[in-house]
Amino acid sequence: MNRSQLIDTIKLKRSYLCIGLDTDPEKIPTHLHKYDDPVFEFNRQIIKSTHDLAVAYKPNIAFYEGQGLKGWESLQKTIRFLDSYKSSIFTIADAKRGDIGNTSERYAAAFLGLPPTGLNFDAITVAPYMGHDSVKPFLKIENKWAVLLALTSNAGADDFQNSRLENGQTLFENVLGTSKEWGTPENLMYVVGATKAEMLSAVRKIVPDSFLLVPGVGAQGGNLEEVSKYGMNSDCGLLVNSSRGIIYAGKGEDFALKARGQAKILQQQMEVALYDHRII
Amino acid sequence: MNRSQLIDTIKLKRSYLCIGLDTDPEKIPTHLHKYDDPVFEFNRQIIKSTHDLAVAYKPNIAFYEGQGLKGWESLQKTIRFLDSYKSSIFTIADAKRGDIGNTSERYAAAFLGLPPTGLNFDAITVAPYMGHDSVKPFLKIENKWAVLLALTSNAGADDFQNSRLENGQTLFENVLGTSKEWGTPENLMYVVGATKAEMLSAVRKIVPDSFLLVPGVGAQGGNLEEVSKYGMNSDCGLLVNSSRGIIYAGKGEDFALKARGQAKILQQQMEVALYDHRII
Numbered sequence: 001m002n003r004s005q006l007i008d009t010i011k012l013k014r015s016y017l018c019i020g021l022d023t024d025p026e027k028i029p030t031h032l033h034k035y036d037d038p039v040f041e042f043n044r045q046i047i048k049s050t051h052d053l054a055v056a057y058k059p060n061i062a063f064y065e066g067q068g069l070k071g072w073e074s075l076q077k078t079i080r081f082l083d084s085y086k087s088s089i090f091t092i093a094d095a096k097r098g099d100i101g102n103t104s105e106r107y108a109a110a111f112l113g114l115p116p117t118g119l120n121f122d123a124i125t126v127a128p129y130m131g132h133d134s135v136k137p138f139l140k141i142e143n144k145w146a147v148l149l150a151l152t153s154n155a156g157a158d159d160f161q162n163s164r165l166e167n168g169q170t171l172f173e174n175v176l177g178t179s180k181e182w183g184t185p186e187n188l189m190y191v192v193g194a195t196k197a198e199m200l201s202a203v204r205k206i207v208p209d210s211f212l213l214v215p216g217v218g219a220q221g222g223n224l225e226e227v228s229k230y231g232m233n234s235d236c237g238l239l240v241n242s243s244r245g246i247i248y249a250g251k252g253e254d255f256a257l258k259a260r261g262q263a264k265i266l267q268q269q270m271e272v273a274l275y276d277h278r279i280i
Numbered sequence: 281m282n283r284s285q286l287i288d289t290i291k292l293k294r295s296y297l298c299i300g301l302d303t304d305p306e307k308i309p310t311h312l313h314k315y316d317d318p319v320f321e322f323n324r325q326i327i328k329s330t331h332d333l334a335v336a337y338k339p340n341i342a343f344y345e346g347q348g349l350k351g352w353e354s355l356q357k358t359i360r361f362l363d364s365y366k367s368s369i370f371t372i373a374d375a376k377r378g379d380i381g382n383t384s385e386r387y388a389a390a391f392l393g394l395p396p397t398g399l400n401f402d403a404i405t406v407a408p409y410m411g412h413d414s415v416k417p418f419l420k421i422e423n424k425w426a427v428l429l430a431l432t433s434n435a436g437a438d439d440f441q442n443s444r445l446e447n448g449q450t451l452f453e454n455v456l457g458t459s460k461e462w463g464t465p466e467n468l469m470y471v472v473g474a475t476k477a478e479m480l481s482a483v484r485k486i487v488p489d490s491f492l493l494v495p496g497v498g499a500q501g502g503n504l505e506e507v508s509k510y511g512m513n514s515d516c517g518l519l520v521n522s523s524r525g526i527i528y529a530g531k532g533e534d535f536a537l538k539a540r541g542q543a544k545i546l547q548q549q550m551e552v553a554l555y556d557h558r559i560i
Contacts, residue, residue: 022383062379066386068397069352076349098407099342099376100434103302106346117348127378127407129429131436149409154380156411159458160451166444171451178439 001090001122002143003186003235006211009055009088010236011280014271017263018056018092018213020243021046021078022063027248029255039067039074042255044081046247049256053267056090056239057082058213079119090239091121092147092213098127104137112144123147125191125213128175132182139183146188150176150203153193153216176206185209194240197226208233215241217266224266228273236279242266281370281402282423283466283515286491289335289368290516291560294551297543298336298372298493299326300523301358302343307528309535319347319354322535324361326527329536333547336370336519337362338493359399370519371401372427372493378407384417392424403427405471405493408455412462419463426468430456430483433473433496456486465489474520477506488513495521497546504546508553516559522546 001009010016021043028042035041047057059078064071082091097107104126109117111124123145126138138146151161151172161172169177176190185207192203194216203212212231217224217240224240231238242262250258274280281289290296301323308322315321327337339358344351362371377387384406389397391404403425406418418426431441431452441452449457456470465487472483474496483492492511497504497520504520511518522542530538554560 060379060383060386062377062383062386062390065390066393066397068390068399069349069356070397072349072352094379096379096407096410097342097376099340099374100432100436103340103342106340106342110342110345110348113346117346117350119348127376127409129407129409129440130376130432130434131439131441133434133436135436152380152410154410154413156380156413156415159411160409160455161411163451163454164446166446166448168446171440171443174443175440 006055006090007235009090010274012088013052013055014274014280015053015055015267016236016238016240016270017054017266018058018239018241019046019050019054019246019263020094020215020241021057021059021247022243023059023247024063025067029251029253031253037074037077039071040077043074043078045256046259047081047085049260050246050263051085051089053260053263054089056092058092058094058241060243061093061095076119079121083120090123092123092125093119093121094125096125096127096149098130098134100130101133101137104134108137108141112138112141123189125149128179135179136182139187144187146183147213148175148179148188148190150190151192151199153195157193173202173206176203180207180210185211189213191215192231194223194227197223197230200227200230204231204233209237211237211239213239213241217242224269225273228270232273232277234279236274240270286335286370287515289370290554292368293332293335294554294560295333295335295547296516296518296520296550297334297546298338298519298521299330299334299526299543300374300495300521301326301337301339301527302523303339303527304343305347309531309533311533317354317357319351320357323354323358325536326539327361327365329540330526330543331365331369333540333543334369336372338372338374338521340523341373341375356399359401363400370403373399373401373404376405376407376429378410378414380410381413381417384414388417388421392418392421403469405429408459415459416462419467424467426463427493428455428459428468428470430470431472431476431479433475437473453482453486456483460487460490465491469493471495472511474503474507477503477510480507480510484511484513489517491517491519493519493521497522504549505553508550512553512557514559516554520550
């Protein structure tokens with residue numbers, strides 16, 4: 001999905017919600033364990049119940065990798081199921097990969113490449129520490145995206161990302177400013193943690209046009225209103241993620257309906273923000 | 281494998297060689313394609329032919345992930361085969377993972393955890409950008425190791441790792457100094473690229489006792505003699521990796537023997553360095 005299709009989808013659904021499929025076999029409703037692949041069945045019902053409210057889905061790859069081969073099968077089935085909504089859903093592999101050039105090419109092929117070996121996600125999250133040649137291979141594939149970590153929403157973000165460089169910038173500002181030359185707003189987004197909404201102003205000064213993937217609304221404590229206020233640009237420019245707050249909203253047979261209820265609450269707040277910013 | 285076992289193995293084999301299993305189906309000898317799993321067969325023959333010369337093996341996970349489910353099967357078979365040499369081989373998943381705490385726990389389970397879902401590697405490479413809570417989950421498992429990226433051997437290392445902070449340190453020095461409080465030399469190693477051998481002196485000032493995993497000897501241009509001169513401590517404290525220079529030394533049916541020849545050249549140089557440093 002390219003940038004203009006993503007913006008069209010946001011306007012159509014009146015939403016910039018990304019649902020994080022951090023699917024933990026131990027947290028899903030127990031009645032699903034009768035299925036051959038409970039993780040996939042959980043994802044399938046969540047997606048089926050929420051796809052008109054969310055513009056993006058983001059499986060966190062660790063949750064699948066942690067289940068070994070079986071987990072990779074669940075992931076493969078999930079992305080194939082998402083394909084049936086391909087024209088209206090943006091898919092992000094939350095993998096936080098990054099390695100030297102010839103190795104990042106392999107990760108790009110694994111997550112952005114075509115089946116049977118590639119998973120054919122629209123985007124993948126990428127770690128910046130190893131620099132340009134670790135990121136560029138993800139930017140070379142047409143209509144695919146890299147989502148580079150800039151400022152994350154965890155406590156450890158303060159260890160290095162907020163370190164002050166001798167030129168006065170913080171490291172995360174330097175990551176934004178340096179990396180924006182490697183791609184364009186058509187193929188490069190940034191992860192910016194929602195626990196620090198006021199920092200979105202600093203981010204917007206450096207990358208006014210880029211899409212930002214904002215995790216941490218909900219369980220990690222971010223505030224949607226603040227995020228929209230400081231982060232939205234004239235194309236919306238935001239994908240706001242919620243994982244646990246949506247997917248684990250219910251424990252019973254109606255878990256997917258409960259998830260829809262939570263997604264609807266966020267979508268309605270997003271609709272207001274989009275209206276206030278005259279985007280819809 | 282714990283630290284004292286690793287040091288004993290280095291002394292026994294008179295080697296601190298790590299062989300990188302960056303196994304590319306397109307680069308392995310064509311006669312192997314008659315096997316059900318050519319990648320595993322290649323790895324099996326390489327390991328069988330070199331295990332007395334190498335103390336560690338390091339599959340780069342991207343090469344397996346890039347092959348989809350089939351790649352994960354090859355990886356699983358490879359680590360199970362390495363298990364048959366478990367008492368004398370240290371295994372490193374070169375995965376460069378890192379995410380918020382509850383997610384890093386999943387990656388730790390995937391790579392360091394026990395079968396059937398865990399791959400049971402001794403160690404995993406980890407990216408530092410997300411800070412302490414992204415790294416600590418890898419340090420919690422007994423007798424297992426995190427190998428944190430400090431200074432990598434690629435061109436992009438200059439983008440951020442060598443950035444000067446306002447306290448005068450470079451970012452990679454800050455990563456070393458900050459992170460050494462998260463673990464101990466018993467469970468935390470560092471990746472330090474061999475293309476910058478003189479920088480090993482700066483590294484040793486900050487982490488005198490830690491093991492360093494040094495990639496880039498061979499194809500990436502590092503010099504073993506320099507690395508040993510600046511990086512070795514009284515316990516050796518080095519694992520020096522070579523991937524392509526060893527595993528692709530031959531193209532014919534004798535590829536494993538050719539690989540052994542290259543491994544032997546490095547092992548003999550290492551034996552001299554260990555002797556010069558009075559470690560053996």
